Amino acid sequence: MKLSTRLINCFWLLLVLPVSQVNAMQSIEEESLRHVSGQSGMDLDLNFKGTIGRTYFETEGNTLNIRNFSIDTDGSNDDAINPGTDRPIKMVLDLVTRGTKSGLSLSITEINDLDLRFDQINVNGDQTADSIVGQMHSFGGLALTNINDNGGITDINVFARGASGEEGLQLEVNLPETLSMRFDYIDYGDDDLASIDDFTFGGDLTLNNFSIANSIDLTTGQNAAGEEIGGLHIGVITQTGDMTLSNVRAGDQLGTMGRLVVNGYTMTPDSYLTIQGK
Incomplete structure (x- = not known):
């Protein structure tokens, strides 16, 4: 059989095959993502509970440490394995296009009770094994718990x-x-092992209609010694939304302090953050 005949037969075979057998993941227009059901791509269910004991970033002997970071995707039902009670976070991963840009899209739903905790955040200028593992002084701990999307959708797009x-x-x-x-x-107070001198602050945080778009790129520059160094440049394309912190509590006070409301938050496109080593 000649080569041209083989090519013709392959072409006809592709026409006969169902489309679903040819394309496993299809690129769709970004503005149509919320209105398409059953689109190609990958469905992901996430039910995770775990802890990372220590993570640190080091540059020129200075360290930023995060200790005991924990995540629980279903805080109210930690270890459920029964399909009737298990509540995983649902995700759909797909390709997305917008004009000449292409990238990946991640749609997240059914965030029912997501818990994120940072037990300690430390900064240290003495980069030794003992100082990283055994340091006691901390900027404190942060906890975001009972995170709930209230039946909504979180869309994350990454474009090249x-x-x-x-x-x-x-x-x-x-x-x-x-x-x-x-x-x-x-x-934390003077002694991180004791709770008697700890100070706490918190409340119920609600974010409404938050939209964030940033550009992320490598950058170069010079340090104080005139040496060329690299880094990251994070530019703001748009950031908008409203937020409310209610049932505010501080220290050991009785009752609450009221609420803090921020409406019409908008960051200008000229804003940016540059991160470089020393």
């Missing part, structure tokens, strides 16, 4: 910016219409 002549990535996060959680901060 190279197609339009720009470098780096474009990260977009559209939170649900209402994302609620419990916020708690603990400022």
Whole structure:
């Protein structure tokens, strides 16, 4: 059989095959994601509970340490294995296009009781094994618990910016219409092992219609000694939303302090954050 005849037969075979057998993951227009059911891609269910004992970032002998970071995707039903009571977070991963840009889209639903805890956050200028493991002084701990999407959808899009002549990535996060959680901060006293001198602050935090779009790119510069160093440049494309901190409590006071409301939060496109080593 000649090569041309084989190619023709392969072409006809592709026409006969069902489309679902040819394309496992299809690219769809980004604005249609919320209105498409049964689109190609990957369905992911996440039910996770775990702890990371210590994570640190080091540069020129200085360290930023996060100790005892824990995550529980279903805090009210920690170890459920019964399909009738198990409540995993649902995710759909797919390709997405917008004009000349292409990337990945992650749609997240059914966040019922997600818990995130940072037991201690430390900064240390003495980069030795003993100082990292055994340091006692801390900026405190942070807990975001009972995170709930209230039946909404979290959309995360990651685009490659190279197609339009720009470098780096474009990260977009559209939170649900209402994302609620419990916020708690603990400022440890002189002795982190004792709770008698700890100070706590927290309340019920609600985010409404939060939308974030940032550009992420590598950058270069010079330190104080004139040496060339690299880093990350995070630019703001848009950030908008409203937030409310209610049932505010501080220290050992009785009752609550009321609430704090921030409406019409908008960050200008000229804002940016640059992170570089020393």
